[in-house]
Amino acid sequence: MAGSQIQKLAFLAGILLILVNLGSSALHRIPVQRSPSFKRSHKMIVAERDFIQQKYTRQYTANGYPVEQLSNFDNFQYYGNISIGTPPQYFLVQFDTGSSNLWVPSSSCLSEACQDHQTYYGSESSTHVANGTAFSITYGTGSVTGYLSMDYVGFAGLIAKNQTFGEVTTEVGTNFVDAYFDGILGMGFPSLAVDGVTPTFQNMVNQGVVQSPVFSFFLRDNGSVVNYGGELILGGSDPSLYRGGLTYVDVIQAAYWKFQTDFIKIGSTLISTFDAAIADTGTSLIVAPVAEYTQIAQLFGADSEGTFQCTSLDSYPDLVITINGVDFRIQAKYYIIQENYLCSLAIQSISGQDFWIMGDVFLGRFYTEFDVGNQRLGFAPVNSAISARQLALWQIFTLALACGVWKLWY
Template identity: 75%
Template sequence: MARCQLKAMALLAGILICMGVATQAAQAALHRISVQRAPNFKRTHKNIVAERDFVQQKYRLNTANGYPVEPLSNYDNFQYYGNISIGTPAQYFLVQFDTGSSNLWVPASNCSSTACLDHQTYNLSQSSTFAANGTPFSITYGTGSVSGFLAADNVGFAGLTVQGQTFGAVTTEQGTNFVDAYFDGILGMGFPALAADGVTPTFQNLVSQGLVQSPVFSFFLRDNGSTVNYGGELILGGSDPSLYVGGLTYTNVIQAEYWKFQTDYIKIGSTIVSTYDAAIADTGTSLIIAPLAEYTLIAALFNANSDGLFQCTSLSSVPDLVIVINAVEFRIPAKYYIIQEGDYCALSIQSINQDFWIMGDVFLGRFYTEFDVGNQRLGFAPVNSADSLRGTALWKILVVVLPCGMWKLMN
């Protein structure tokens, strides 16, 4: 028996060593950047309506100047943001990593707007790698606008540095919505066709400059956690299987501007509310946005008004929202798509009268998402919500492998 125990212990040690080597090799190709979320966030009916109005502007093009319209959410909205650097020596900024747009912009040092004074600004005269461009840059929002000029400089994040990235240096921010934002600007991660002025997006430059092993990035967004500000991770160069459960369900992008894909159907309980509708995976939106006809049907199920507000007593009997993608069900429990405030509830599903769905953080916070640029596809899997993510993945394997090994040794 002692000999068998020693053999078992040796087998376990070997398994751990091999797994450690394999894990290190797999992780070496990945580059991570932690994303934060606004502290003390609590979703309310008021900021649901505000976010809906912002998204309505984002998905309409400003036909007067050809620039995409994007929202910068106020501090109450449930957005994710992280650190980047621009210039040499590095100047640091918090940006929202937004898969629903394709341009990078931050405030410039010569911006005198109130919002600029409260945020980090880019000083081109202090960067030895700055390159002038001079093309005017402007983006319009539902509650204001930003404008400035295009510049080029080195941009770093997740331990990588893109050489000569073109971005917007903002000199004017109009609208009170910018003042209280926790982040300074936006880093768009959509496709090049969506970018203003033909600017190559940051991730595409990461790929073309050989900085990532694979043309893939992925998001793990936490909607709950023991650390208040920890919002998850943006991973460049691939995916981390320890952060999700099971395998990824892939679906092709049907329009390489936004990250647009096709759903099979969407239902609440036994009621099918959508069939074969297109949807966009958008990390820059906190809600789920439905086409108007589908939203009207959903609102009728709950007897909700046009803002998604209805009387309620409990969510315990409310069915899941089920989104079927490539024949796989992705379930969102009621507590994630409905908020309760006293005797009233509010849907975190809204409408901006578009003909496609927008899957924001209500969806993406429940499902790990891989954005495969090279193959123009998306992969989804339920997030691993265990406290010790990588440890959990390790023990799942040990539970299977170790008994088999010990049985062989002892027989």
């Protein structure tokens, strides 16, 4: 399906979600999709490990621009619909708590990667304000360059006025040619932002359009609803999506969403004590410091790429991450990928890093609240079943597609 068609369908899903949730004024929701072609494999694990190495090794170009690494479209990414401009122009973006900038392709972009994606037309928006500051972002096999602009940005029913974002005019490399999303919306802290740009959610908080300076993610990587990846909720948390209460932990560095763990174990084997970790929705894997990863690999007899012979995952122990005195358990079937008689660890390592990165292997198991105001994170086990509200939404969405509602946009 072409990127523009996917974008239109996502817009329809957003409208339906608003209709389903008219009774809730405190929480603002946006449905989050996941790449329909994704299949976690050893090849993808290795590819993403290399991407993460680049993402968390900040570099600078010859022109002095910060380098922020961007992932390949095959990684396990979650994305949803936003609008930019007046009248609104719609885009699919990856919501990434591991970065802090928003960028989308510009209408002046002639690169192949821009041809099948939504592009922004500043001339067609009455709220567009030119900025012109140049920026450059480098990623794995290429780069994006462009300039900064300002406009209204909306998602989950809220509008951030005068939001500065990047208009990409050149995309070099193949990473985004077949991507299911158009751009990136970073949800890290302001100190992480390239060019000192205020992040979109922080602007919403500053402008008083969100009731509480909190957002939360409910992420799913399986289930009966095709491509339903969960929800991004602005303004708080939805207790119906998790079990028990949230376990809170303070952010120890307000750039990435970094917190401190108590212990990390494989079964009863202690792997680390009081290590720092980052909650990153733009990452699929769990990434460990080299020394800790080496210990884990030795437990499984894994080679340098984390592979080992296996027959069944039932005999392998849980990965246990203790946060603020509470154990968060991840079964082996989530952190080990089996392909016939070869298994691959979805726990990897990168050089020069002394903290853990908790991607989807962790975040897909635990509802996560990102409390900007109190600079803390809250975790709780996700509900195993899709709620009646969510199921109704996606049944309506599927019915609308079957009836050909999308043809209205042709």
